[in-house]
Amino acid sequence: MPRVRPEPKHAVQFAAVKMRPMSTCCTDTECKSAAAPEVNLAGDRYSWLVSGMDCAACARKVENAVRQISAVKQVQVAFATEKLTVVAGSDVRQQVERAVQQAGYQLRSENSAPPPAASPLRENLPLLLLIALMALSWGLEQFNHPFGQSAFIVTTLVGLWPIARQALRLIKSGSWFAIETLMSVAAIGALFIGATAEAAMVLLLFMIGERLEGWAASRARRGVSALMALKPDTAIRLHNGERQTVPASELRPGDTIEVPAGGRLPADGRLTSPFASFDESALTGESLPVEHRQGERVPAGATSVDRLVTLDVVSKPGESAIDRILKLIEEADERRAPIERFIDKFSRIYTPVIMGVALLVAVLPPLLFAEPWLAWIYKGLALLLIGCPCALVISTPAAITSGLAAAARHGALIKGGAALEQLGSIRQVAFDKTGTLTVGKPQVVALNPQNGVSEEELLALGAAVEQGSTHPLAQAIVQEAERRQLNIPQAQGQRVLMGKGIEAHVDGRLVRLSAPDNLTDAALRAQVEQQEAHGQTVIVLQRENQLLGTLALQDTLRDDAKEAIATLRTLGVQGVILTGDNPRAAAAIAGELGLDFRAGLLPEDKVQAVRKMAQRAPLAMVGDGINDAPAMKAATLGIAMGSGTDVALETADAALTHNHLTGLGQMIRLARATHRNIRQNIAIALGLKGVFLVTTLLGITGLWLAVLADTGATVLVTANALRLLGRRDQ
Template sequence: MQATSKRLPVRTAAQKGANQPRAPKPRRFDPKAMLSNSEMQAALGSGLLMLIAWAAGSWSELLSIVLYVVSYAVGGWSKAKEGVETLVKERDLDVNLLMIAAALGAASIGYWNEGAMLIFIFALSGALESYTMERSKKDISSLLALKPAMAIRIEQGRMNEVAIDQLSVGDLLLVRPGELIPADGTVYQGASSVDQASITGESLPVEKSTGSEVFAGTVNGEGPLYIEVTTAAEHSLFSKIIRMVEEAETKVPDSQHLIKRVEAVYAKVVVGATLVLILLPPLLLDWSWSATFYKAMVFLVVASPCALVSSIMPAMLSAISKSARKGILFKGGVHLENMARTSVVAFDKTGTLTEGTPQVTDFIAGEGYDRDELLAVSASIEKLSRHPLAEAVVRKAEEEGLLLRSVQESQAVTGWGIEGNVDGQLWRIGKSTLLDQPAAASPELADREYWLSLREQLEAEGKTVSLLLDGERVAGMIALQDTVRLQAETAVRKLQKLGIKVAMLTGDRAATADVIADATGVDLVFSNLLPEDKVTHIKALREQYGHVVMVGDGVNDAPALATATVGMGMGMKGSGAALEIADVVLMNDNIEEIASTISLARRSQRIVKQNMIFAVTVIGVLMISNFVQGIALPFGVIGHEGSTILVILNGLRLLR
């Protein structure tokens, strides 16, 4: 950033009050929201009319029937419409049509109250399911409410309010206290705390100052910030999250697809069996038509798979919602389902198990040289390079408070390093491979054996080694290493406690990989890998162990992420390609959360199984009771629809 290229305006009182959208207040659970749901209002209205009709029956049968008809219409209209649309468009029967048919059948033989009760409880369970799904999705898609619409752009010292899509990389923006940050960028001037919960799931605000990275959709705290835009709006991290949310709402797990297919066939079987029950008993068993029709209606109610249909999605969406609140975004329930079966978690090394930023671990000065002076000279030359190793040397010098020198005639040496003149003296920094040349080729390399021995020792520790040359003489040696993430060892240990094997895939050489493996405790190590090699190893792990989760952050990880059962990308430092391909995104890059996410996925699958077993058991018991003992229609209604409500509530336990 060029400090001279931006003119910051003087903020007047009028400008401080300029119109700018403010960050919305945090959304809290409000019981009134349930009552505002239109399906819930219709269900409750139907129930109220049913009670009034029942009371009115003691003094006016006609009025009672009219009120029952209105109750049927209010509670059953939405479901009847859905059922008819399925029948007309897809030529299939569904649960909605079965329930409406059962209610109308009950009414046709004079059981108006039982039919109304069926409509009421069926509408209530449907409204509850709809509400819970809506609530679960809101925990993810509430991010949409944080999408900024306008920004204050500074142009020639003036502040102008512009639409977000008019922003360009390099624009300077003002974000006042309490406002949404409108674009990804870096802090040009100012200091404040920023609430990043919408992006990373962090509960506490993060301090930001000059040079800090900020993200669109996060909320500025107590101080004004001047921000330089670094990413176009359509490519911002926030926009990527929105696309992930849209994908999550459309992808359905395999188990739900199976239930849908079974439901279509099952509904036809139930209708066929009901017709048989209506027609045959009067002919074969000498039953009365009214008794036969009543028993058939009870069968139609209790045999419908309402609870079974509701066994999966509420639990899935609840788990996805809970994960989203912790900064973990699933792109669909199918990935949650797959993650529950995880046998192996494979990590990329750089930027995943490690910080991805090399640090100077050793700076050794040769005989006759002052260490601080050498480090200052090295940093002065390296400051002209954008290579990560060069930046590490500069950081080291700055941390030690060393004064950098001016450099003349600096140039890169292709395939080796960089050189430059400092105070009229030529210095060169580059790969230590120079030590491997024959002595005749570099006769001035003094103490070659000493430096070779030292390099061997450092490389055995997994470090990358560079040489600092004073002309042709070795003046010093620099060792750098990527540091292990603080939570890496804990993350690996938590996964292993779940019975999951942990693998590391890296393009680094074996010595470096082994050092990181020892520090983190991973079970399997694969080194010296090209991107296609990572794919090969992921395939092999899937064949040997089963379901594999791949965790990565770079472009080179994208093929492996796509090959794994579940690809998990790092949200903060991950490349665009990795985020696009990943099935799950760790928005806060906290790899410790992987184990808890797998545990949550397993819990959701246990709840789904509980729901399905419970639903099938209730249906079976009610059907057998209807044939063996005979049960009253109201009892069948309460038993069947009550089980549906219990299944939905069981799925909602994951939201706690």
Template sequence: MGKALENNKEIYRLQGLSCTNCAAKFEKNIREIQTVNDVQLNFGASKLTVIGEATIEQLEEAGAFDGIKVLPENQRVKEEKIPFWKKAENKNTIASLIFLIFGYASMYSLGEDHLATIFIFALSILIGGFDLFKVGLKNLTKLQFDMKTLMTIAIIGAAIIGEWSEGAVVVFLFALSEALESYSMDKARESIRSLMDIAPKTALIRRGNQEMELDVEDIELEDILIIKPGQKLAMDGEVIKGQSSINQAAITGESIPILKTIGDEVFAGTLNEEGSLEVKVTKRVEDTTISKIIYLVEEAQAERAPSQAFVDKFAKYYTPAIMFIALLIAVIPPLFIGGDWSEWIYRGLAVLVVGCPCALVISTPVAIVTAIGNAAKKGVLIKGGIHLEEAGRLKVIAFDKTGTLTKGTPEVTDIKVLKGHEEDELLGISMAIETFSQHPLASAIIRKGEEKGISLNDYKAEDFKSITGKGAKAIVNSNLYYIGSPNLFKEMNHLPTSIEDEIKALQIQGKTVMLVGTDQDIIGMVAVADQVRDSSSKVIQKLLDIGIQKTVMLTGDNQATGQAIAKQVGLSEVKADLLPQDKLETIKSLREQYGKVAMVGDGVNDAPALATATVGIAMGGAGTDTAIETADIALMADDLNKLPYTIQLSRRALRIIKENIIFALGLKLLALILIVPGWLTLWMAIFADMGATLIVVLNSLRLLRVKE
């Protein structure tokens, strides 16, 4: 029984989680439930994982201090969009402001010590600070010193020494700062919420002869989805009927629709533009690409980035230190140098208020949540704050060649006819033999022949035989023909020097040359090359422009092919003739030499190198689970253009996190210095704290504006 309880894992969505301190307290309260073994709270995603057993009532009771609502993960709840000023806590803030204004009016007409003035200010304090005091006083009895405890002590202290107006201003400004922090955090979280709303929750499916509308959770593998023009796809699958352009922007960030025909893969959350489609479901709802993206984005936000770990550690010692300093300031001058108790207690209270670590604690998570959410919308999946920060520090980027810098599909570039044959005839003979071959170069020749309208009915191959590692031979239209590498014909002793020179010239251009001939003569040659992506040279130039020191290509191809492609795209260096383990060693030596190195590959055969690099970046993550799982960052589209954007976003995030930490600490330090000569009033202290929190959040939200 105990073992079953230990393994019981439930995931919940949270509503009303307002601040990082509240999140920590909520988590602590849940841990105190007897039947709970472990709990993980993801503040950025408003998500709770409970290992053990707890009812929703117990969890909501643990979060009652902050009005947190707990919902099962798969329960569909339409979250009400309550306008900012209509929320209960914000109504209290507005009421507190109204009484504050009346209080100041009474103060100027009746005097500061008049009973009516004190009563109005006290009303303002009680209405605006009711929730704050409830938590603060409870914490005080348990000797838990968080932000709300500090504020409660400061406000009660202000009332005791007769600073009613100051106390009312502090309550109002604190309530306002809480409301603005909550609003800003909601803005940052919207990036995830919008991802969750991408795919429809129901779909029209056909089972046997029946058509029915079903919830996505009830759709099974092999069900047939019926997709009409203008509809979004609810599930991942394979097209089995029809053809249409699909806008995949939600998954890959690419706004140009892609034509999908029978046999093509399609993704949940993408938009069918004009044709009707029938799609066979290939993944359950929890395994769809969009579900994986949402899960990974949420987990990424929960993962502590190095700077966040520093802030959390610092804040742990910082709050007790502030309380100790406040106590010393309030007590030492009156006791030892004859200071006025009322004046120095006031200054001690100002230290408590200004010492609130709100801005510091929120400085990193809000920037990371915003950056990762922005990237996900653009089709870049960053799997954690640590990878976001590391990408901003990269010095060297290594690229796999095939499928990354090149298209990965070879094309015929040159056809040269020798001895009295036509070009179409040479291609027809080649096609007939290569029809039986599995080699990638064979498919390039067949595609070229089909483009030129050559029919295989005119060229029939018989007695096909593969010559391992060199080529193949077959009888075509009663004659025996060979097709293969220059070495094959060298062995047959008829490779003239003039032809060898032509072959070398083509090889220097990065082309693979195949000769066609009989056992007596060579009748022609076909050159094939993997075509460089149109975007490659532009992307490499952009990377060098933004300060990447070195771009390296890693390829299993020969040096000549590697050099030709490197020259074409503008790379700094080429490492050729590499096996997968050689790529791994190369990445290790680059890390020793330069420190921070990224590897960009397709995520399948490059897995070891991707894992060894500081940051592993996979191309075309939407099509391969391996890419999403192996890499630290996945470019969901098969598009290198997202790479410079990702690095710039990471650098901007790093800069903003540093600015936030320096600003939050700098402002605190300045305020503490101003307290000693008595220049800092209580309301100025809270204003400084609120201002710092607000500036840190607004500064982080600038990451939403980073463009491609």
């Protein structure tokens, strides 16, 4: 049976969007992209899509190339989505396109189709040619040494040409110490000292490593892109009774669209059909179809399971649930983990230092101790290759990219490496109650009118004051009045009393809804306390300071709340409830879950509580409402429920798009696994280099094993990071 899910307060804000596949290396063809500027306070903002990036290090090379342009104020390349964003004080589009092309990459418009993928044969032709030449050279060497040496020289030059050309491009664009530069220097140096076979072998192993690295990076990116083929390019729009097939980008709020059975929604829409089931698994990770009723909002990318449906478009172009997650994924690249930023800075110093050390190894022993020149130059070249920081540089971003992709595949969006690193350190979780631990759909369960007011009048006045509010309790009161078909009077001058209640003028008289803190009637107060002891939330309604009665509402725990809390305990994470509800209602929920609680908190009280708790240990705040946003911001990490308000979702560092609390434990497990993976990758990268450094200086290993230490370590750390995509505990 399909699971019926109540309409969220706002549409699900996080979904998945398809990323374009990686293209082959760029050519010298001029890029004719049409990047459209967006006005930005710091300057004009331009954006393109980049083709030809094989790893996160490529993104840094593109950034370095663009930074050379004087008018550029800010540049960011999101490797996951292949998007380049530039903020500049003047129109720099042509300069940016030229700089990126000179660095060896291609740009294209965001709205343009990706270039056609090259055939496997054409894509691997340089590598296959080098393998054939290497085999031919080795064969000639067996029969005729001079011919063999000449063949190895030709093989080296053929393999060196594209690598050296790219090295020169990168030097011109500001990347002086790229791996291509180190390989070119090592290969040319090996030719000069007569190590022709090893020079050719170095280039062959490097090209094999590059292909393996590109494949691994492509697979890591597919871990995200598999979630993202959700929004169709065209839509069927109904206009004056006629069906029109139009580009999805032409849809505007108010348009009526038709989606056939098995079709995907091109934009966020409000269902006009009586009811329908939608498969939202690609957006939220929820395996069962979700049944929506007429008037409920359905996110772009959802699939109509069994029938033709009509919907009214409610999202503007570029602002659907799918578009929002694409933007958030791009922003996540800016929030790099501290360890990633450290490794990046370290590598910028490390590489020139290694080149200097390699030079000293090559010249000092012959100059100071009369050692043979060729032997020590050979060792210096090997050290140059061993010292290449590629494996170290990608050790962290490879793991983080895989971790973020694995989380997104299972309905959790983590906004960047910094948030992922913080998540792994969490030892406490503070929960809001309504809409977080509970379903967020309370119902009116009791009405207690006073002073001659009827139940209908009490409920109608409460609904008048609460109309238009997004708070779950307010919506419950309005829905109950509508269910009873009451005539709800018009309210004016509605004013929220933050953390205390709400008031408005109805028929010229001030009506207030508030907590029952100041009740003076002993009998009524005893009744309220009894209701609160059963987990009910009681609201007092007053008109011109005259008590008109109370309304009792009750919410239910989420089905997975107990399981989620138990999982957190096994991870050594303690939980506490922070709520503005009354202590007795909070105690009822906390008792079921075995949690501590603090009740009757105003938003500022929640902030103080969060700050105090965070001083003891890293703390995550989980909430869904506007009143939770300040506390989420004050916590070590803010986590929003996917059905929460825009403010909560924007403030949060992570979000559970499927609204399942069990996702908390899964996110923490994944974050900790990612941390372990990063440590393993750094150990692999540095460990292999350390071993081969010693063996090279002792004369045990040579050039081809040195390059194997670098490319092999790069492939190993990437493959190790890919294991995160296959984790089954998500």
